[in-house]
Amino acid sequence: MxxxxxxxxxxxxxxxxxxxxxxxxxxxxxxxxxxxxxxxxxxxxxxxxxxxxxxxxxxxxxxxxxxxxxxxxxxxxxxxxxxxxxxxxxxxxxxxxxGTSDRNGACRIVSEEETERLRTALAEAPDAPVTIVGAGLTGVELAGALREAGRAVKLVSTAPDRRAIQAHLRFLARQGVEIELGRRVDPAGIDGLVVDTTGFTxxxxxxxxxxxxxxxxxxxxxxxxxxxxxxxxxxxxxxxxxxxxxxxxxxxxxxxxxxxxxxxxxxxxxxxxxxMGYVLQCTDLGSGRGRVQFLHPDDTERAIAIDGRAGGLVKETICRMTVRWLSQERDRAGRYSWPAGA
Ligand SMILES: Cc1cc2nc3c(=O)[nH]c(=O)nc-3n(C[C@H](O)[C@H](O)[C@H](O)COP(=O)(O)OP(=O)(O)OC[C@H]3O[C@@H](n4cnc5c(N)ncnc54)[C@H](O)[C@@H]3O)c2cc1C
Structure with missing residues (x-):
């Protein structure tokens, strides 16, 4: 079979x-x-x-x-x-x-191809400020990476309800990211270099x-x-x-x-x-900083989080673990296990 x-x-x-x-x-x-x-x-x-x-x-x-x-x-x-x-x-x-999409002409980073398109656009306009639409984890991680790369960044979004995202935005604001919350915008209606990180197809x-x-x-x-x-x-x-x-x-x-x-x-x-149950949600905030938000199995947030360089270190470790889980499964089928749900 x-x-x-x-x-x-x-x-x-x-x-x-x-x-x-x-x-x-x-x-x-x-x-x-x-x-x-x-x-x-x-x-x-x-x-x-x-x-x-x-x-x-x-x-x-x-x-x-x-x-x-x-x-x-x-x-x-x-x-x-x-x-x-x-x-x-x-x-x-x-x-x-x-990861496929071409909804409004804005750049996106949902696939390798679209990521390459944004990379080229950034290289062609090295001093251009970047507007990110959407304060989900992708938008937040991109904002952190752009600041690390020395870019002027504005992040526009509806107000986030997750506490972790609110904490990320406070961190990004301290790094110089201009944050504008509370309005839903159409990425196609914004001038300049725009990255749409709202949802996916x-x-x-x-x-x-x-x-x-x-x-x-x-x-x-x-x-x-x-x-x-x-x-x-x-x-x-x-x-x-x-x-x-x-x-x-x-x-x-x-x-x-x-x-x-x-x-x-x-x-x-x-x-x-x-x-399945969730345990952590880890975010890369750029420059080696990150946040590890502990979760209840149903994906709601616990009151505990690890921030700063320690958070960045754990995030990098988890990223490496994702590849390691796959290669361990390659070497011994059935080895990978995951937390049960509530
Ligand atoms: C910038 C970014 C950061 C992220 N960070 C996190 C994070 O920190 N934590 C987290 O949990 N998730 C994160 N995600 C989400 C995560 O990457 C996705 O949820 C995950 O990749 C989904 O895995 P998948 O196997 O379903 O699909 P994918 O990893 O997208 O793989 C699907 C594969 O299918 C192939 N394919 C597509 N169409 C066809 C076809 N017709 N025939 C054959 N093959 C096809 C594609 O080429 C691709 O290789 C992030 C995503 C992005 C973009």
Whole structure:
């Protein structure tokens, strides 16, 4: 039996490793011959880091067959690839992530390509101030990286309700970032170099293939991360609709869980519902500073946080751990575990 995994991000690589290490035949379809550490893209955009690429073999089990291509349509038992070939599958893992967009002409850092576009725009206008729209974690991390790179930065957003974000904004204001809160703006209506960090979009592959999707085009899955009416298609990561936050912290356990569901079914057992609990949310605020916000399993904030250089150090350690969790799973399937939900 062959499982085909679409997407070599955090969810896809985790699923592929966990299955391949258990003897499953796994085919991984990916447009790129490398793994992108998306959580580093704000530093790539600002020139603080050359790129966010890792050789696939650093994180991927060598038993996984890699097909370098893009899936353009999903059928009942085969996938249409951009190069023209049809790829048959027994089980499919949909893990195409998020990051495509061109909604309003503003720059974005949701994908490698868009990050490169912002990097070029910044290089072409070295003295231009930058306006960031959106005070989510991406906007905050980008603002910190831009200040570290010596840029004048303005951050415009609706008022954030999370305490951690409010703390980030106070920190950024002290670093010289101009903060304007309380109004919803259209990035297209702002002059100059604008970066839109409000929300994200997902590839339209599931919708184009007639699979059930939500309003944002995210694949609908049940508690076992399986598409209703399509028992051989499972989904993980940003590209699926779930009650969990779109995050690398969610994509890794989801990727592991779909592998566990597939293994259970192969062995004649029923798969378990997906459960997870959050522990930390870490933010890079630039210049080696960061914040580690402790969380309740349901993602609400605890009263404890680590700030400053210590916070920056923990954040960097967690970023490295994400890659380490994947390579450990490459070397020993089933090793990765995650906190249970409430
Ligand atoms: C700047 C930035 C900072 C972030 N910081 C954090 C953080 O600190 N903590 C955190 O938890 N999360 C963070 N995130 C979010 C995190 O990066 C995403 O939630 C995570 O990457 C989702 O993993 P994924 O596997 O679902 O998708 P991805 O990592 O996006 O991988 C999807 C893969 O699918 C491939 N693909 C797409 N379409 C197709 C197709 N048709 N056929 C084949 N392959 C396809 C893509 O090329 C990509 O490689 C950050 C994101 C950004 C942009």
């Amino acid at each position: 062959t499982t085909t995994v679409l997407g070599a991000g955090y969810a896809g690589v985790m699923a592929a490793n966990r299955l391949a290490g258990r003897g499953e035949e796994v085919v991984l379809v990916t447009p790129n011959a490398w793994f992108v550490e998306r959580i580093r893209l704000h530093r790539v955009a600002t020139g603080l880091r050359e790129n966010a690429r890792l050789d696939l073999q650093t994180v991927l089990n060598p038993a996984v067959e890699v097909v370098q291509d893009t899936a353009t349509e999903i059928g009942d038992d085969k996938i249409q690839l951009a190069a023209g070939e049809n790829l048959p599958y027994d089980t499919l893992v949909y893990a195409v992530g998020s 997902v590839p339209s592959l599931a919708a184009d293939s007639g699979l059930p999707v939500d309003d944002l085009g995210r694949l609908l899955v049940d508690e076992q991360l399986t598409v209703p009416g399509h028992p051989n298609i499972l989904g993980a990561g940003d590209a699926v609709h779930s009650s969990f936050r779109a995050a690398c912290a969610t994509a890794l356990p989801m990727g592991a869980h779909v592998a566990d569901v597939i293994t259970a079914r192969r062995e004649g057992r029923a798969g378990k519902p997906f459960r």
